[in-house]
Amino acid sequence: MEKNQAVGLVIISVLLIVYMTFFAPKAPPKPAQEQQTTTASTNFSTIITPATIPDSVRAKTLGEFGALAQGTAQEVILENKNLRITLSNKGGKVDEVLLKNYKTWDKKPLILFDKVSSYADITFLTNSGKAIRLSDLYFKAQPVTNQNGAQVLAFSAEVGAGQSINQTYTLASDGFTLDYKVNFKGLNQIVANKPLTFNWNDRLKKTEFDLKQNRDHSRLNVMMAEDDFDYLVGKANETDTKKLETPIKWVSNKQNFFSAAIIAKNTFASGDLKVSFNQADTTEVKTFATTLAIPVNDVLGNGGEFTYFFGPNDFTVLKQLPFDFERNLELGWGIFSYVNKLLIIPVFHFLERFISSYGIIIVLLVLFIKTLLFPLTYKSYLSMAKMRVLKPEIDAIKEKNDGDMQKTQSETMKLYSEVGVNPMSGCIPVVLSIPVLFALFNFFPNSIELRQEPFLWAQDLSTYDVFARLPFTIPFYGNHVSMFTLLMTASTILYTWSNNQVNTSIQGPMKFYSYLMPLVFLFVVNSLPAGLSFYYFVANIITFGQQELIKRFVDEDKIREKLISNKEKNKNKQPGGFQKRLQEAMKAASEREAQQKKGSKK
Template identity: 30%
Template sequence: MEKRVLGAFGLIILTWIGYYYIIYPMYAPQRPAPVDRTVPQQQPGDFATGDDPASAYPPGEAPEQSFDAPRSFDATPDAAVTEPGRTPPPHIEDRPRQDLAADSWDRSERVLFLPPAEGAPAPRDIVVENQYFRGVINTMGGVITSWKLKGYRGIGGDEVELVPPDREAGPDIVLTTERGPRSTRALRFTADRDEVVLGPGQSSGSVTLTADAPGGLTITKAFVINRDDYAVDLQVRIDGGQGLALGSKYYLRWGGGINVTERDWDQDLYAFRGFASLNDTVIDEDLGTEFEDPRPETTGETHWVGVRSKYFFTAMVPVDRKARGYRLNGRPVQRPQYDDRQIAAELSMGLASPLTDNFLLYLGPVHYNTLESYGYGLEGAVDLGWTIIQPISRITLISLVWLHQFITNYGVVIIVLSIIVKILLFPLTHKSMKATQGMAALQPKMESLKEKHKNDSTKLNQEMMKLYRDAGVNPLGGCLPLLLQMPILIALYTIFSSTIELRDAPFIGWIQDLSLRDPYYVLPVLMAATMLIQSKMTMKDPRQAMFVYIMPAVLFFIMMNLPSGLILYWTMINVLTIVQQAFQNRFFPVQPAK
C-alpha cells in the first residue's frame, strides 16, 4: 500500500515537473525570429490624391516608411505621442517607435490612409480626466495615445499606463471602399475644446472631434467622460463620402493592444489574450505567441471585442446595434532586451451614410463586479478557471470582497476565510480523523493478514475489505477533506493570479503584494513546517517516516513561487488542522481494535 501511495505521489510530482519545464515553456512568450517587415509600396492606380501614408502629410512632414522608424506625425516626431511628464520606466525607455505603416500588420489587404483636408490644424493633445483615469486623445486620427489609471501603480511605481508607449491604441475607423480599406488614422481632427477635466460637482463632460476628408467625407468622434466610471461613451458619425464609393461596412479598430504593467513581465505577457462575445458566447483566443497570417473576419452577432492582460482590460461595445462580426489578430514584437506581444481587435459595423453609432469603451481593471455592472457580459473576460471550478471561484471571490468591506487588510481576510472554511468542513474533518484513527487501530490485524495471505493477493484483499466492514472503517475516508479543499485551492489560485482584488494588496512587513510570491519564502517554509507537524501527529506506522518528510519538502518546491495569498491560506488551514488533530487525539483517542 505504502509503495503504491509513494508511486502515485511520485507520478504527480513528475507530471508537475514535466509541465513546468516542458509544457509551460512551449506556450510561454518566446523571442520571435526576424521577419521581413517591408511595407508594401503604393501601386499604380491607387488614389493619386494621396492615400499613401506619406502623401497624407504636407511636404516635409511625411514619415519614413520603415517598421522601426520613429513615428513622425508632424515636424516634431514625439510631440503628438508623449505628453509632458509621460516617461516610460527605465528598462523600457529603449523601445523603438513605430510609424503609421505598422498599423496594417494584422490585415491581409493593404490599408491606405485618407489624407487630411488642406489647411487642417496641426495635431495636438486633448486631456480627459475623471477620478479614475487621466487620458490623452490626439487630434491626429482622433485616437487615444495615453490612458493612465489613478488607483493602480505599475512598473517603477508610476500610475498604470494601458496604452503601449510606442503605438496608439485607437479607436481608429477603417472604411471599406471599392478601392480597398481606407483608414482615418491620418486625418487631422478639429476639437471643440482643449480638455475635459471633471472636478467636484461635475457628473460628465464631452469633447467632439471633427475631420473632413476627400470625397466629401466628414467623420465625427464624440467622447463622453463620466465622473465615476472607467468606461467612456463614444459616438461615431459618418456623413457624405459619395466620392469615395463607400462599401457596406466599416471597422472600429483597437490596434495597439494593451501595455505590460506588472513587475513580473513574463507572467503578465503570458496572460495577454483577445476576447469577443459572439452570439452570446465568449470567445477567448491566445494570440501573439508566434507569427502567423492575419486571421479573417469572424461573422455573426458580436456584442463586444477586447484585449486583456493579467489585471487590465480594454473593450469596445456597440450600444445601439450589434456588430456584424469581429477580427482578432496578434503578433510577437521583438525588443532589444525582452519580448512583447501586440493584439489588435476590430468590430465590423454596417455602413450607410449618414450614420451614427454609439459605443462604450472600457479601459480599466479586470474587476468582476465592475464589468458585470455594464450589462454587456464583459465579465466573461474574467478568468475564473475551468467551467466546473467557476461557481466555486465566484463564491470565493464574492466572499473575499464581502469580508474586505469590514477588514481592510486582505491578508487578515484570507485568514478569516480559512477559519470559516475550516468551520464548515469541521464535521467532515472530524469523521476523516476518526477514519484515520480507525485505520491506525487496525494496523496490527492488517499486518497479520498480510503475513497470513502473502502469497494470495486476492484473498488478502477480500479479508482486508471484510476487516474494514466489520470495524466500520472507510479506508478512503481520510482523503475526503483534502478532496474538498482542492477545488477551493484551485479557485483561490485562479483568483489570486488573474483578478485585480489582491494586486498590490499588502499583508505584513515583507509581503506587500499577496498576488505575488513571498520574496523571502517565509510563508512556504511555514507551510512545509505545518505540513510536517500535521503528518507526524497522524503517523502511526514507522515505515511512513520517509514519506512524512518527503511530501512537505516536495510541496515546498512546487508551491514556493505561487501567490503568497494562496500559501497564507494553505498554511492557516494546516495550523487549524493541527489544532483540530490535537483536540481529536485528546478527547477521541485511538481505541485498540477488538
C-alpha cells in the same frame, strides 16, 4: 497520515503540477507588418504606426477627403475620478489613458495606453478604391459638454455639403469606460459597401515587478457573439495568430491586473488576432495586434456604437460590463470559477470592508474556509482512527495469506463490510476540498486587491516575497528565497511528520512520498504570489490545530467497541453496493489468474 490520505495528497500534487503544465497560460509571439507602415524597432515585437508622410503629400492621395489631411494637431482631455484620457483631433482618436488611482511597480504613473506604445485606427474604402484612415484626417473638436454628469466630446470632419464624419466620446463621472460612436453622414455614395477595419496594435507596458508573472497572465481575450470565449497567449519570439470569421462582441488586451478593451454594441463582423513578445526585451510584456471588421451599415446608419474599457481586472468592476466581460478575469475553469465567484471573492470583499491589512484578511479567509470544511476534516480523521483500530486485524490477514494479494484484498474487503467501514471515506473529504484548493490557486495570482499590499517582510502580496536574493539561479526554483514558501513547506513537513507518528500504517514508499510532496511544492510555489504561500502556511497551522482538537474528542477505545459490535451483527450479512462490486471484481480477477496458471502448466 492514513494511507488513503497520503494517496489523496499525491493525487492533489500531481493534479496541481499537470494543471500548471497544461492549463497555465503559455508563452507568446509577434505581429506581422502591414502594408504602408513603419515599425518602432527591429525586435520581434514591434508597434505598427502609420508611415511618416507630409500632410501635403498625403492630401493628394485621399481624393474627396484630401482637404481634411492638413491641419494642426491638438489635444483634448476628458477626466473623471478614475481616468485621464487624452484625445487628438488628428484622427479624432485616443492618444493616452492614465489610471489615476494606480501606480506601476516602481511607483510611476500607470499609463495603460499611449501613442508611443499603442496605435488604434479605423480604415474605410471609397467607391473609387482609395483606403482612407481616420488618422490621416484632421477633425474639428467641439467644446466639451456636460450631459447628465458625463463629459461629452464631439469631433467632426466636413467632407462636403451635408457630408461629414462624426466621432463622439462620452466619459461618465465614475467608472473605467469610454463610450464611442462613429457616424458617416451623407457618405453613402462615396464610401464603398465593404466593412470598415479597426486596427489596434498594443505593446503592453511593464506595470508589475515580476515580468514573467506579468507575461504569463497577459493574453488577448475575445468573446464571440455565440458566447464562445477564447484567447491567445503565444510563444516567445514567434507570432501566434487566430482568424475569426464569426461575429465578435469584444476583444481585450489583458495584462496581469489591467485591461484595455473594446466592446461592440452590435458586433464586429470578423477579426484577426496576433500575439508576440521578445523574450530578451525586459521592457516589453507582450504585443497584441488586432484587426476587426465593422459592418459598414452600422456606420452609415445611426452610427456604430462601441465602449472602450481601460481599467483594473477587478471582478466587481468587470461584472458590470455586458456580454460576460468578467470572463476577462482568470478565475479558473468549470467549478473552480464558480467557487471563486460565489464563495472566495464575496467573503474576501466582505472582510475588506472592515479590515485594512490584507495579511489579516488572508488569515480570516483561511479560518472561514477551514471552518466550512471542518465536517470533512472531522470525517477524514474519524476514518483514519477506524483504520488504525483495524490495523492489527488487517496485518493478521496479510500474514495469514502470505503474499496472495487478491485473497488478502478479498478478506480485507469482507472485514470492512462486517465492521461497517468504507475504505474510501478517508479520500472523499480530500477530493471534495480540491475545488477550493484550485480555486484559491487561481484567485491569489489574479487578485488585484493584493497588488502592492505589504505584509510583514513581503512588499507586495501579489508577487513572491524576496527574503534573500541568491547569487545564482536554481533550476525550477529561481534566484530568490521566498520565506512564506519556506514556512509553508516546513509547516507541511511538520504536519506530515506528526501524522506519521500516529499512523504507523504508512511505511516504505508511501512514507517517502508523504515527505516528497512538500518539497515538490517548495519549487512550484517559490515564484508564485506571497499571498498564496502565506495562505497555505496558515492553512497548515490551522489544520494541525483542528486535528489536535479532534483527537481530544475521538475515543479510539469506543470506536473499537463499535466496530466489534458491528462485526457481531454483520457477520452473516452479505456486502452490498460498492464493496460487493469490488469483491466480485477481485473474485473474477482471481479466477482468471487461476485459469491462466492452470493453462500455463498444461
